[in-house]
Amino acid sequence: MTRDETGTAAPVPNPAPRPGKAELTRQSIVDAAMRLFLAGGYDRTTMRAIADEAGVSLGNAYYYFGSKEHLLQAFYDRVQVEHAAAAEGVLVREREFPARLQGLVEAWIDIAEPYHAFAGRFFRTAAEPSSPLSPFSAESAGPRQASTELFRQAVEGSDLKLAADLRRQLPELLWLMHMGVVLFWVHDDSPGQQRTRALVGRAVPLVDKLARLTRLPVVRGVVKDVVDLVDAIRA
Amino acid sequence: MTRDETGTAAPVPNPAPRPGKAELTRQSIVDAAMRLFLAGGYDRTTMRAIADEAGVSLGNAYYYFGSKEHLLQAFYDRVQVEHAAAAEGVLVREREFPARLQGLVEAWIDIAEPYHAFAGRFFRTAAEPSSPLSPFSAESAGPRQASTELFRQAVEGSDLKLAADLRRQLPELLWLMHMGVVLFWVHDDSPGQQRTRALVGRAVPLVDKLARLTRLPVVRGVVKDVVDLVDAIRA
DNA sequence: GTCTATAGTGGGATAGAC
DNA sequence: GTCTATCCCACTATAGAC
Numbered sequence: 001m002t003r004d005e006t007g008t009a010a011p012v013p014n015p016a017p018r019p020g021k022a023e024l025t026r027q028s029i030v031d032a033a034m035r036l037f038l039a040g041g042y043d044r045t046t047m048r049a050i051a052d053e054a055g056v057s058l059g060n061a062y063y064y065f066g067s068k069e070h071l072l073q074a075f076y077d078r079v080q081v082e083h084a085a086a087a088e089g090v091l092v093r094e095r096e097f098p099a100r101l102q103g104l105v106e107a108w109i110d111i112a113e114p115y116h117a118f119a120g121r122f123f124r125t126a127a128e129p130s131s132p133l134s135p136f137s138a139e140s141a142g143p144r145q146a147s148t149e150l151f152r153q154a155v156e157g158s159d160l161k162l163a164a165d166l167r168r169q170l171p172e173l174l175w176l177m178h179m180g181v182v183l184f185w186v187h188d189d190s191p192g193q194q195r196t197r198a199l200v201g202r203a204v205p206l207v208d209k210l211a212r213l214t215r216l217p218v219v220r221g222v223v224k225d226v227v228d229l230v231d232a233i234r235a
Numbered sequence: 236m237t238r239d240e241t242g243t244a245a246p247v248p249n250p251a252p253r254p255g256k257a258e259l260t261r262q263s264i265v266d267a268a269m270r271l272f273l274a275g276g277y278d279r280t281t282m283r284a285i286a287d288e289a290g291v292s293l294g295n296a297y298y299y300f301g302s303k304e305h306l307l308q309a310f311y312d313r314v315q316v317e318h319a320a321a322a323e324g325v326l327v328r329e330r331e332f333p334a335r336l337q338g339l340v341e342a343w344i345d346i347a348e349p350y351h352a353f354a355g356r357f358f359r360t361a362a363e364p365s366s367p368l369s370p371f372s373a374e375s376a377g378p379r380q381a382s383t384e385l386f387r388q389a390v391e392g393s394d395l396k397l398a399a400d401l402r403r404q405l406p407e408l409l410w411l412m413h414m415g416v417v418l419f420w421v422h423d424d425s426p427g428q429q430r431t432r433a434l435v436g437r438a439v440p441l442v443d444k445l446a447r448l449t450r451l452p453v454v455r456g457v458v459k460d461v462v463d464l465v466d467a468i469r470a
Numbered sequence: 471g472t473c474t475a476t477a478g479t480g481g482g483a484t485a486g487a488c
Numbered sequence: 489g490t491c492t493a494t495c496c497c498a499c500t501a502t503a504g505a506c
Contacts, residue, residue: 022472046497057474059500068498120364127362129355129422136422184468187364187371202464209457218451222444229437233419257489281481292491297483299489 026064029054030074038114042072042121072122073133075115080143082111087150097158097211101174102204104154105181109193109200112185116193123186135179148175165227166214173230177207261299264289265309273349277307277356307357308368310350315378317346322385332393332446336409337439339389340416344428344435347420351428358421370414383410400462401449408465412442 032054036045047068051061065071090103112119125133132139152171155162162170181203185196214223267289271280282303286296300306325338347354360368367374387406390397397405416438420431449458 025472047499048497059475060473062499063472124359124363124366128359131359134422187369199464199468202467206457206460206464209460213454213457216453218453219448222441222448225441225444229434229441232437233434260489282483283481291489293482294484294492295490301483303482 022064025054025056025060029056029061029064030071033071033074034078037071037075037118042118069125069131069133072125075118075122076126076133076140076143079108079112079115080146083108084146084150086111087153091150091153091157095158097155097160098204098208100154100158101151101207102200104150105178105200105204106197108178108182109185109196113193116185119186123182144175147178148172151175151178160208160211162211162214163220163223166211166223169227169230170211172234174207177203257299260289260291260295264291264296264299265306268306269309269313272306272310272353277353304360304366304368307360310353310357311361311368311375311378314343314347314350315381318343319381319385321346322388326385326388326392330393332390332395333439333443335389335393336386336442337435339385340413340435340439341432343413343417344420344431348428351420354421358417379410382413383407386410386413395443395446397446397449398455398458401446401458404462404465405446407469409442412438 029050033045033050036050036053047061048058050071051058054061086107087104090107091100094100094103115122122133125131126135128134129136131137134140135144148171151174154174155167155170160167181196181200184199185193188196190196213219264285268280268285271285271288274280282296283293285306286293289296321342322339325342326335329335329338350357357368360366361370363369364372366372369375370379383406386409389409390402390405395402416431416435419434420428423431425431448454
């Protein structure tokens with residue numbers, strides 16, 4: 001609906017970087033919006049100002065973006081794409097599971113940092129269940145899968161030994177953990193989001209410990225229950 | 236700021252039911268808003284309609300409520316108060332920890348059910364970090380503590396045996412779990428929110444199992460780490 | 471299909487008189 | 489505390505140019 005659904009289109013963050021004229025206009029609007037949002041904040045930036053800055057008419061801006069909030073989707077996409085790129089470096093560099101996981105999450109924090117000031121606005125929109133920006137919505141299934149895929153790779157290429165069922169599910173659980181980090185990050189006003197970084201630095205070794213603990217016979221039962229529960233939720 | 240801060244005022248959901256003229260006007264506006272929100276949804280209800288329904292001018296409505304979203308605070312407060320009342324019954328009736336916990340969470344789902352239709356809107360507002368409605372904000376510290384207190388009682392009065400440090404922290408962790416349930420609930424469109432109820436029915440025994448597992452010597456170390464991490468986060 | 475220009479409408483929020 | 493009048497801006501509508 002919000003994206004072009006041309007038959008077998010792949011669910012990637014960006015529709016496809018074919019540089020048609022329309023795509024250029026679209027991009028100039030996004031760029032203008034990003035500049036103004038960063039400079040003056042979301043609220044104080046009017047659609048008219050964005051259209052002016054982009055050198056297009058107001059009507060044209062609305063031709064490409066159904067609402068002011070739709071422009072925030074661009075932020076989401078941009079972070080997504082940059083994170084995937086940065087993740088590649090991390091996953092090539094690191095082999096230990098904790099380092100891979102921490103690198104992934106820290107890369108996200110680095111990339112999202114410039115947008116922290118108006119991330120609250122984005123978050124607000126994303127929180128609404130009916131919003132296509134909601135991380136749990138059908139519309140964002142593509143980006144969500146792309147993000148989960150990064151965590152899958154972090155697990156796959158590592159030395160982590162796990163029961164098969166948990167290993168299968170772990171990427172999604174890690175993605176969920178990542179959402180929790182994002183929640184914390186949005187509320188984190190410390191300079192450079194240091195508190196979030198500290199949290200990640202402490203939480204990752206813990207996750208690693210916990211993951212390895214699941215192999216103990218005494219806890220296998222509960223782990224099985226958790227796995228079953230998560231499966232039931234997804235259905 | 237949003238509430239009267241008269242010196243040693245207790246951080247309770249409702250300021251105090253002294254029936255001055257102002258309080259009556261305020262209440263009539265809230266009542267009107269609730270009626271209209273329930274009948275027509277948040278978006279389709281205008282501030283003008285609310286003011287009309289309450290028999291006051293638009294300006295007067297804004298004298299009492301700084302924004303349309305501030306009216307949602309009333310929903311929050313109402314659920315809070317009703318939940319506390321319902322909780323009392325549960326905590327008197329049940330003695331086993333799982334039953335107490337499940338009773339508490341299910342009572343919340345029962346009470347919040349009428350508001351589910353526009354809870355998404357509320358959630359959206361609450362998600363914004365700068366919003367006083369955010370469950371993590373300083374302004375909602377009172378309600379949050381009141382809610383956490385219910386979980387504290389669920390633990391206290393039960394047969395659950397735990398290490399002292401974890402027992403001290405458990406109420407807040409359970410509150411956090413409850414927030415997770417609320418997140419699920421907001422996205423749950425099944426009739427009567429059956430899926431959320433099913434989730435709770437399965438998750439509570441799991442939490443119970445996990446809590447009891449923490450006493451095993453092998454997992455004590457990790458539990459200690461988790462407790463320390465949570466302490467660090469709160470600071 | 472892409473874009474402009476212009477003129478609305480609706481509703482959240484505010485100013486200032488009383 | 490209450491009102492009336494007004495502002496502002498997201499969004500829509502339309503009619504037409506390329």
